[in-house]
Amino acid sequence: MVPLELPVGSPDGLLVTAEDQDFIVFEQRMAPIHQHQVVLHELGHFICEHEATPVMRPEASQLFLPSLDPELVRRVLGRDHTHSEAEFEAEYIGSLIGQRIGTWATQRIRAVPPEYQDLVARLSTLETPHTESEADE
Template structure:
């Protein structure tokens, strides 16, 4: 996915890139084996002394594809269950990115108004969920980048997709690769 920042550029700042890479390094994701998403959640949960519960739901049309909800002793990652599995993974990893980065929401409701409107929910949880920016802000870009970096470590996909091409198809493969625009090589949108 190619992100455009508020200034219209599509370049990540060096400090943002470095910060995200350090956050992922600090997770010490075991390199010996490829983790599944549930195994990753258990690993991060152990690091943070909190459980992470994955919640697949049919979300309303027009709503975000995923949400991270932080309760007192448990984190919920809610995601749209009708998405393709690869898209579900990216949504989950994005929400885990928010968790790993320790993002906080800007207050959108006072605790008193939250109790009046949503009496069965903890006001702090409502603030964290509803207050987060849902746009291409640096916070969202950071969560997406952290999620993508984690995905590279746990998934079988690499930055550069490579396959063994049988000798009889190498000529065709080379000709097709030459047709790809040089401006888009290596960028996955």
């Protein structure tokens, strides 16, 4: 996971696959909920093994970006960021993962089995300090 300030007009996230490591780069200035969706979308590309499409020949890549491996440039810059089938599939997979892992809310509220409701109610009172006026009631 690599949060970065990405240039204006660039995608909000990128999946960068190298020989021995994979990276998800995402715009660090986005709202956390948007960051999560972008990361899940990029995980969708990874899970579906989407291939990048060539955007520049290796010779051109070496000319413009000599310090980078041409294959790496192709994989990072080559994916079609439009309304392609791969983009829809990655978004769908990301949404499914998001549903399975829960909400992005900072406060998680879960159903409490009836046999534990009294205990949870008593423990919950410890979280919220009472004011003097409430204590007198």
